[in-house]
Amino acid sequence: MTKSQPTTSKKIINSFDEFFTLIPIKINKNISFHHHLRNGDYVLNMVLDFYLKEKVQDINLFPSAIFPKYTKILDLLRNNQINNITTNYLNGPVADYITNNGLKGTLKMQTHGGRARSILEGKNNIDIAYIAAPYTDNQGNAIGYKGLNKCGSLGYAIADSEQAKIVVLVTDHITNEIVKDPEIKAENVDYIIKVDSIGDNLGIVSGTTNITTNPIGVKIAKNTSTLLNELGLIKNGFSFQSGAGGASLRVTKDVKDIMLTNNIKASFFSGGITKYHVEMLEEGLVEKLYDVQCFDIEAIDSMAKNSHHHPISASIYANPANPNRVIKDLDIVILGATEIDYDFNVNVTTDSHQNLIGGSGGHSDTASEAKVTVIVSPLIKGRIPVIKKRVTTITTLGENVDCFVTERGIAINPKRTDLIKKLEHTSLKIISIEELAKLAYSYTGIPKETKTTTNQIGVIEDRTYNIIDKLYQK
Amino acid sequence: MSSRSYLFIPGNTPSMLQNLDVFDADTVIIDFEDSVVSFDKDAARILVRNFLEKFDFTTTEIYIRINDATSEFFTEDVASTKDLNITGYVLPKALPDHILKLNNLTDKLIIPIIETPMAVLRMEDIAKLPNISGLLLGAEDLTKDLNIRRTLEATEILYTRSKLVLVSSAYNIDSIDTPWVDKDNLDGLTEDTLNAKNLGFTSKCAIHPNHIEVINTAFTPNELEVLEAKRIVKKALESTKGAFSLDGKMVDLPIIEKAKKTIEKAKKYNLL
Amino acid sequence: MKASAGTYESSDCNITVQYNDTTLINVESIVFEQFGDQIKEVIIQTLTTHNLINVKVDCFDKGALDYTIKSRLETALKRGGYIE
Numbered sequence: 001m002t003k004s005q006p007t008t009s010k011k012i013i014n015s016f017d018e019f020f021t022l023i024p025i026k027i028n029k030n031i032s033f034h035h036h037l038r039n040g041d042y043v044l045n046m047v048l049d050f051y052l053k054e055k056v057q058d059i060n061l062f063p064s065a066i067f068p069k070y071t072k073i074l075d076l077l078r079n080n081q082i083n084n085i086t087t088n089y090l091n092g093p094v095a096d097y098i099t100n101n102g103l104k105g106t107l108k109m110q111t112h113g114g115r116a117r118s119i120l121e122g123k124n125n126i127d128i129a130y131i132a133a134p135y136t137d138n139q140g141n142a143i144g145y146k147g148l149n150k151c152g153s154l155g156y157a158i159a160d161s162e163q164a165k166i167v168v169l170v171t172d173h174i175t176n177e178i179v180k181d182p183e184i185k186a187e188n189v190d191y192i193i194k195v196d197s198i199g200d201n202l203g204i205v206s207g208t209t210n211i212t213t214n215p216i217g218v219k220i221a222k223n224t225s226t227l228l229n230e231l232g233l234i235k236n237g238f239s240f241q242s243g244a245g246g247a248s249l250r251v252t253k254d255v256k257d258i259m260l261t262n263n264i265k266a267s268f269f270s271g272g273i274t275k276y277h278v279e280m281l282e283e284g285l286v287e288k289l290y291d292v293q294c295f296d297i298e299a300i301d302s303m304a305k306n307s308h309h310h311p312i313s314a315s316i317y318a319n320p321a322n323p324n325r326v327i328k329d330l331d332i333v334i335l336g337a338t339e340i341d342y343d344f345n346v347n348v349t350t351d352s353h354q355n356l357i358g359g360s361g362g363h364s365d366t367a368s369e370a371k372v373t374v375i376v377s378p379l380i381k382g383r384i385p386v387i388k389k390r391v392t393t394i395t396t397l398g399e400n401v402d403c404f405v406t407e408r409g410i411a412i413n414p415k416r417t418d419l420i421k422k423l424e425h426t427s428l429k430i431i432s433i434e435e436l437a438k439l440a441y442s443y444t445g446i447p448k449e450t451k452t453t454t455n456q457i458g459v460i461e462d463r464t465y466n467i468i469d470k471l472y473q474k
Numbered sequence: 475m476s477s478r479s480y481l482f483i484p485g486n487t488p489s490m491l492q493n494l495d496v497f498d499a500d501t502v503i504i505d506f507e508d509s510v511v512s513f514d515k516d517a518a519r520i521l522v523r524n525f526l527e528k529f530d531f532t533t534t535e536i537y538i539r540i541n542d543a544t545s546e547f548f549t550e551d552v553a554s555t556k557d558l559n560i561t562g563y564v565l566p567k568a569l570p571d572h573i574l575k576l577n578n579l580t581d582k583l584i585i586p587i588i589e590t591p592m593a594v595l596r597m598e599d600i601a602k603l604p605n606i607s608g609l610l611l612g613a614e615d616l617t618k619d620l621n622i623r624r625t626l627e628a629t630e631i632l633y634t635r636s637k638l639v640l641v642s643s644a645y646n647i648d649s650i651d652t653p654w655v656d657k658d659n660l661d662g663l664t665e666d667t668l669n670a671k672n673l674g675f676t677s678k679c680a681i682h683p684n685h686i687e688v689i690n691t692a693f694t695p696n697e698l699e700v701l702e703a704k705r706i707v708k709k710a711l712e713s714t715k716g717a718f719s720l721d722g723k724m725v726d727l728p729i730i731e732k733a734k735k736t737i738e739k740a741k742k743y744n745l746l
Numbered sequence: 747m748k749a750s751a752g753t754y755e756s757s758d759c760n761i762t763v764q765y766n767d768t769t770l771i772n773v774e775s776i777v778f779e780q781f782g783d784q785i786k787e788v789i790i791q792t793l794t795t796h797n798l799i800n801v802k803v804d805c806f807d808k809g810a811l812d813y814t815i816k817s818r819l820e821t822a823l824k825r826g827g828y829i830e
Contacts, residue, residue, distance in 0.1 A: 215684055216496065383809035383811065445812060487755070517752070521817040524816055
């Protein structure tokens, strides 16, 4: 629905057709997208539909993540139009397809910090960055926390906007005023394409969760917050990050209760931000929120009104080459796992049936830098013990993982003799990871190894650029 | 010694059975009654039998709530479980002759549920029967019987609660308060539990694992109580007299015995 | 007689038994790759313990542990009149 709009800018283009007459579609094969509109994104499919129809070959896709709704990628894969995909997370039909069929080139899984680094250092060579922008002025100064289809932080798009050869904002809201403190800066923007709608509100905040009330999750969270407290980590000025899953949020809630009892104020929370984190900011329990991704509408609105709620780029969040990265000061991170092994290597990329179901996102980054990394998980998921001799896929190296908390016991990485010493007189059940595995097997029996093909379809690239594992076709 | 918490779990649900020790309840009551539909009573018996034969529990006490003594399921419930490694049975709608019937079938301990007006009247007769380890208040059924509303203030069950506490205390058995049934309202649970504690209950039962933490906390001696108990026991050992003064207050045998019990509890719950 | 026991809930299994010329066991499971053989083994052992050979067993499993598979089978057999 277009009303009168400012057309005083040379950057503004009226349609994609016009854009592709200026920038021929078949020339620039390395294209990128961000995933801040999550499962409510229209832009990626909208753009890729052109590539599909024009039968562009050998596309190298750099989406920061792939959600179930991004079905045009599936169509392109089926048509063998895609060469490589480089991403930090994938789930849904595209992931299933690649699991079972592979792709022409390679699936390279990076981390949020590693992706930013790769782009800024020229290793991820992006020709066109298509950036869905909820709110922009007519020069291309853009933010994500205003507009009909607001999504909050645009953190994963910033490196792309600084380094891509051609930067295209795709927006449904151009304002007459100049946007102050933009996340995407006009000086980096080449084109602005206005469309009717960049996304669907409900889908943007889809997949978010509430604090779990599942009794097992409640117990795990209780064990975790008790552990953190006994390790003396919940103290004035501490910093903290947790995932947005139900169990992680429960940990956040339990930590909050301890903070209230002991009058503790945290220095910052980082990562994906939810209404629970916002509540704690507004209640004075934490100084700042460093937000690389908003998970609900409360987080988005908070960013618009709370001056201590800062949107940050993926580079400022977690780029190991960025000396100002936020997570270098991170004290505690709470993360999940599909699998963990005797060396404390963690998998969040594939499940125990070898399907691609995720990816590092910020998992590996935060585990590398946080002073204490805690993995939380039920001991057994659907009869499958979460602990294995060796994980199906290494997302995060064991040397960066300190504690594994389940409902039936806690394992501490033997390297952390300092933590083990602090827990000498604990009433928590601390046992070795092998014993914890044995405990699981006493319930489930020993599972047979699932078979894999030797057909390699991808790699797991660490933020250090090391390939730490490979992906195989199912 | 008292259990602080008694958790009901459905007897025909494998995911709950195999996690029964995770929830930190002192006692778990595996239920064959209200949570198992009539056409699955047989399935529950077989499931629980195989489960308890495979798994042992050292830190959790286990009872089974069988169907009431007048039901068609009662006899088979007992027959199929009496040689299992359980502490005893919880008997719904209990009356004295029901308990005698159960005593004839097994030596295991019994916790009668006081949930009918007649049971309230005959509480003492029930408490003095053999093998009774506690009395459990079933206020939901009781108030339904009386056609009155259950409230948080609980004045409608005040008399019954008080009587149950007195009878249990006199016969040295556990007094187990009625469960809080509003699953998500933990503030209400806390208030209700503290009310029960202040009336003298030793324990409370729960119908949801998420309620156990509140209940355990309420019925666990706090730091101050443990400290005072330690001082009393220490002075009692040093004193040659049966009674003495501590902080200007009179301490005699009953208080010393109570202090010893508190120390026992503190040891059990790792507070020392 | 044909009879069933168990549910389709997580950690449970649904088992149906009926008369058959020979012993026939079908297992469908969310963890078939990892535990399919183990599930079959439990079923075979249970049938053997009760000396049953002319039974068809259909098992639809949602991650049940061994004791649950054994229980649901025994319950179905009892309901079908195959055992006491």
